[in-house]
Amino acid sequence: MPDFDPDQFHTPPKVTPLNLDCISLDGGGWAPSQFEGKTQEGYNIYCRYRGGYLSVEISNEPDGDPLNNGHLILAAGLGPKLHGAMSLGQLCSIAGITINGMQPPMPSLPEMRKNGWLDLSGASSFYDFYMECTVETAKHAATIAHNILEEAYFVETIRDNDHQIVGAVLRNTAAEFETSDPTIIFGVKPSASKLAKVSQNVWLEDLCSNSLVVDLSCIGFQCPPPTFARSHYIDKRLENVGRSIKIAGYDNECLHQTLWMRATFPADDVDKRSTLQQITDKLVALRPEIKIQATDLETGERLPSFDKTERVDPKIAEWALSDVENWLRVRVESVNEQNIIVGYRPSI
Incomplete structure (x- = not known):
């Protein structure tokens, strides 16, 4: 099997069961999901799932506080990095916990x-790829991903005035996108009658179960990207030294x-994983690594210790x-316990 980039792929690991029986256990929520309970022996437990990380802590003594006077009995990088929700049933199944024997x-x-x-059982693998880029590059990236395989199709869902999904349509190119969340289907071309069945309850994955379904998300596909709000603190300090800059x-x-x-796909499906890795390789190459130079914007002094090498959209x-006062980003950095305003831009 080829080597796959671990930063893009994640398969939930098998967790050693705790074999813990509780008198009570309940909770829920999103980012984090939190559950509190008590074991048959009277020890309190606290379970938390956020950022793909599941932990279970138990008090050191009966009726104790598991957070302030307890210890960790389970820690697992279970889900994707940005995921933070699970049900009580999932928690108990994964961690090996029962409630009064059930x-x-x-x-x-x-x-x-x-x-x-x-699905955090380990039967499914998850693919997540992120890149910071212009809308032009995002559409180019979508086209590159689409062209990885000959049988690949752009699909967009249709929503009614209440924002409910009422079908889907094929798009020929990324230039035709009208929503911020199109999809690429790798496999058999879905018919118009099949796409008409797509709804809130019937997903593309249900209708194209043998295909690889890759969801895209980029606000710029639908409308202009928002302009970030600048720091008044930074602008005021630069104004004091007569400097006016622009920031990407x-x-x-x-x-x-x-x-x-x-995308989500069967953990043992090497072909789907390979296709996703090909997409990753192509998209990573879109943003070559370049040297980023740091400068104190108030004094003009170069700061080599803050220089970096990173991938940047060529656009x-x-x-x-294109201008000496255009900067990739500007940050407040600490040097010798003093806050300085540092600008970062590509090395010439």
């Missing part, structure tokens, strides 16, 4: 979709945002280099 039921598929719960993302000449691609780098 395991709570697992949620149904409609319940999972409604609540944003994922904060200026209408160079707006950018995050393109997100994600953004080109804009930054």
Whole structure:
């Protein structure tokens, strides 16, 4: 099997069961999901799931506080990095917890979709790819991903005036996108009659179960990206030294945002994983690594200790280099316990 980039792929690991029986256990929520309970022996437990990380802590003594006077009995990088929701049934199944000898039921598929719960059993793998870029580059990236395989199709959902999904349509190119969340289907071309069945309860994955379904998300596909709000503190300090600058993302000449691609697929499906890795390789190459130089914007002094090497959208780098007062970003950094205003731009 080929090596796959761990930053894009995640398969939930198998967790050693706690074999813990509780008198009570309840909770819920999103980012984090939190559950509190008491074991048959009277020890309190606290379970938390956020950022893909699941932890269970238990008090050191009966009726004690598991957070302030307890210890960790389970810690697992369970889900994708930005995920933070699970049901009570999932928690108990994964962690090996019962309530009075019984395991709570697992949620149904409609319940999972409604609540944003994922299959964390290890049977499914998750793919997440992010890149900061201009809308032009985002559309180019979508086209590159689409062209990885010959049988690939752009699809967009249709929503009514109440924002409910009432079908889907094929798009020929990324230039035709009308929504911020199109999809690429790798596999058999879906018919118009099949796409008409797409709804809040019937997903593309249900109708194209053998295909690889990759969801895209980028606000700029639908409307202009928002302009970030600048720091009044930074602007005031630069004004005091007579400096006027432009910052990528904060200026209408160079707006950018995050393109997100994600997919869920069977953990043992090497072909789907390989296709996603090919997409990753192509998209990573879109933003070559360049050297970023740091400068104290109040004194003009170069700060080599803050220099970096990172991947940057060439469109953004080109804009930054087009004027000496165009900057990739500006931050407040600490040097010798003093706050200084540091600007970052590509090395010439």
